[in-house]
Amino acid sequence: MIKRNEIIQGDCIEILGKVTEPAADLIFADPPFNIGYKYDVYEDRKAYDEYYQWTHDWMAACQKILKPNGSFWVAIGDDYAAEVRVIARKLGLNLRNWVIWHYTFGQATKNKFARSHTHLFYFTNTTNPKAITFNDMEIRVPSARQTTYADKRANPKGKIPDDVWSFSRVCGTFNERVKWHPCQMPQRVLERIIKVSSNPGDMVIDPFSGSGTTMVAAAMLGREYFGTDLSEDYVAKSKIRIADTLAGRCKKTDISENPVAKRPGRKVGGGRKKSVAAKSAKPSNSAPDTAVLFD
């Protein structure tokens, strides 16, 4: 039932429920947050009990298809972060990190603090850290010893990022913005997750594919991908987005990160070249050769 490099229109619980054996090395799930977003098919305002049960059901469906050593990342807002944590515990998932994605360009508020973060849960089936794919060398960033203190003791390889990540949201003016989906994830967030939690050739699954961000990042990094989404329109447009990106037909992107290139003494690239997308689609351990932006 899992088709390589495909996005299928339909209900993720139904589709993933038909998969008979663990197929996913990495699952990234960014469900609707039940906060009234306007999707073309899905109604994002459910009663609490209904949304809770549904969250349980899709998380259980995902866990069943996760390989024993696979990784399962879930993005969720404040309103249901506690519930996701509790459900994961009930399902026997192991919490590796509770990452906060801090973003700029949140919505302005008048009488309370502006919300500027999303929760990114990092779960695994196993509790054995040695069994889990964690490619730290792919995602290291310059440490303060390197960037601020010029400390000779600094590890020249940089450091593993903290569990608070700073990446801008995808604003309407960004080249990356698709304009036909209400809550597109930044590709940089997906790149970091895919690089650290999977290897080239691994199967990356996204049950809520939306605008196809996970699929695009997976394809660019030489992973296999499989996605589902309720919306026929989103699925059709995501397929075009993936094909365009791989063919280098997208506008110059402001999205990829290659932290190592930012280190002192190294030249920072000047933007995505036309050939890079196609080159990066081949399995490769190296980060895409793109412009480096830090928040």
Ligand SMILES: C[S@@+](CC[C@H](N)C(=O)[O-])C[C@H]1O[C@@H](n2cnc3c(N)ncnc32)[C@H](O)[C@@H]1O
């Ligand atoms: C928050 S968006 C995902 C956004 C995505 N991460 C991106 O970067 O574009 C949630 C998506 O879940 C889809 N969806 C809602 N219920 C679903 C279900 N039962 N099965 C599959 N997709 C569903 C919606 O159509 C919507 O596109």
